[in-house]
Amino acid sequence: MNENILQSILSGERQAVTYAHPILALKNGDTKAQEMLTRFAGEDGRMHAVGTLLEDLTLSPELRVRLDMLCVGTVFDALARNPITEHLIFVNLSPLTLEHPDFWRRIQSWVWDLPIPPHRIVMEITETNAMHDLTLMEGFARRLREIGLRLAVDDLGSGVASLSHMARLAPDFIKVDKSLTRDVHRHPYQAALLNALALFAERMRVGYIVEGIETLEELQAVIDADVPWGQGFIFGQPEPLRFPTT
Secondary structure (H helix, E strand, O other): OHHHHHHHHHOOOOOOEEEEEEEEEOOOOOEEEEEEEEEEEOOOOOEEEOHHHHOOOOOOHHHHHHHHHHHHHHHHHHHHHOOOOOOEEEEEEOHHHHOOHHHHHHHHHHHHOOOOOHHHEEEEEEOOOOOOOHHHHHHHHHHHHHHOOEEEEEEEOOOOOHHHHHHHHOOOEEEEOHHHOOOHHHOHHHHHHHHHHHHHHHHHOOEEEEOOOOOHHHHHHHHHOOOOEEOOHHHOOOEEOOOOOO
16 A cells, blocks of 8 residues: 555645655754755545655655655755755655765755755654664765755664764764653653753754654653753644745
């Protein structure tokens, strides 16, 4: 079933739509960044996240790379029409895609077509693909920075290679996985870990974002852990990216 859905997205039968989800400064509630997400219409008429397809290991790597590049291209095309001048822009990217030559042939033109400087774009690399060669990933990180893009490690804390990814890639931003946020107010070890990462990020001058904040109790615990930026449904659902009218 998932392969049929994926093929219908790749063929254009189902449209890929760019959504935006805010990332806020927790001290004052100001929006500091927007994460770009891709949705598609399901048989039930509702919009569904493409991420579930990208994580489906029963689908071939080639198909997942094609889908990921379609999503990234859709996001950059949307940003070219709506530059969002006041915020940083986070764009999800699979490590599998970084290994594909077509990505490097396309990324330059995607960046050149933007009306905003490339340092405003943060490529968000998911950490859950823990088996990827870290030496290769270091090289890919350098190439992204040479284009002028910044780098985030996503889902920190969700896999065994989390700290290795962070240490070797030396990202500009780290995003902590929602598994460490869930019920953090009830688990002192989780809160202490979030606080330790806050101290690390401050010392290394790395942007630090906690994902998956859904309740007031979780929000207060994350604030008490000195986390500077947060993201989650407590701040609202992702919304379709709006385009200026002419």
